[in-house]
Structure formats: structure tokens, C-alpha cells
């Protein structure tokens with residue numbers, strides 16, 4: 001999360017302790033780093049997904065329109081792996097963050113061979129997915 005320097009008290013404007021602290025904080029809260037992603041940046045991150053996905057069309061991976069709030073493996077017109085089909089949860093920000101971090105850990109036996117290592121990129125792309133209604 002970025003703060004406008006103009007909104008901060010003068011002491012915080014020095015690029016010292018405040019910057020280091022916010023970095024440490026960002027690391028400390030990384031399990032929930034998806035909160036506060038930027039959908040506009042996420043649209044750029046989504047370039048990494050379009051090799052296999054599209055918002056509105058099933059491709060190698062299922063379409064993403066409405067994915068937030070959708071049951072995992074829940075589209076009836078996409079041939080999911082048996083593993084994802086019986087995953088039995090609904091996609092929310094936390095699940096998506098886990099999925100993009102390591103799909104194999106969340107749903108062993110799934111077929112998505114892709115990971116997004118950068119927590120900020122995950123947060124941004126999840127914020128973007130939320131706009132695909």
C-alpha cells in the first residue's frame with residue numbers, strides 16, 4: 001500500500017525508518033498481502049495468464065469471468081482435472097493467493113503448471129480478477 005507523502009506528518013517524509021518499517025510490515029503481513037491490490041496493475045500482470053486463460057473464453061485454462069466467488073472447478077463447460085473438480089471450495093482472495101503461490105500445494109494433482117512468485121503481483125492480479133464480473 002502506498003501513501004502519498006503529502007498526507008504524512010513531516011517526520012515520516014524522511015526516507016528512513018518509515019520506509020524500512022513499511023517494508024518489514026509488508027513482509028510480515030505477506031499471507032494477506034492480497035488485500036489492497038491494484039486492479040490496473042493487475043491487468044498488466046494478467047499478460048502472464050493469457051498464454052492459457054482469457055476473461056471470457058475457455059482456453060488451456062478456464063475463463064476467469066466471475067471466478068471470484070465461483071466454486072473451484074465449477075464451470076460445466078471446461079474439462080478440469082479430477083483434482084480441481086473435487087477441490088470443494090469457493091475462490092476468494094485467500095484461496096487465489098495460495099493457488100497462484102503454489103497450485104500444487106493447494107490442490108495436489110491439478111493441471112495448472114504456473115506460479116506467480118511476487119506477492120505484490122499476486123495481490124494486483126487478484127484485484128483485477130475481482131473486476132471480471
Ligand code: HEC
Pocket residue numbers: 045046048049050051052053060061062067070071072073074075079080081083084091096099100109110111112113114116125
Ligand atoms: C501454462 C498455462 C497456465 C497459465 C500461464 C496460467 N494458468 Fe491458471 N489454469 C491453467 C489450467 C490448465 C487450469 C485448470 C487446472 C485443472 O483443471 O486442474 C487453470 C486454472 C486456474 C484457476 C481455477 C479456475 C476455476 O474455474 O476453478 C484459476 C483461478 C487460475 N487458473 C488463475 C490463473 C491466473 C490468475 C494466472 C496468471 C497469473 C494463471 N492462472 C496462469 C493453466 C494456466
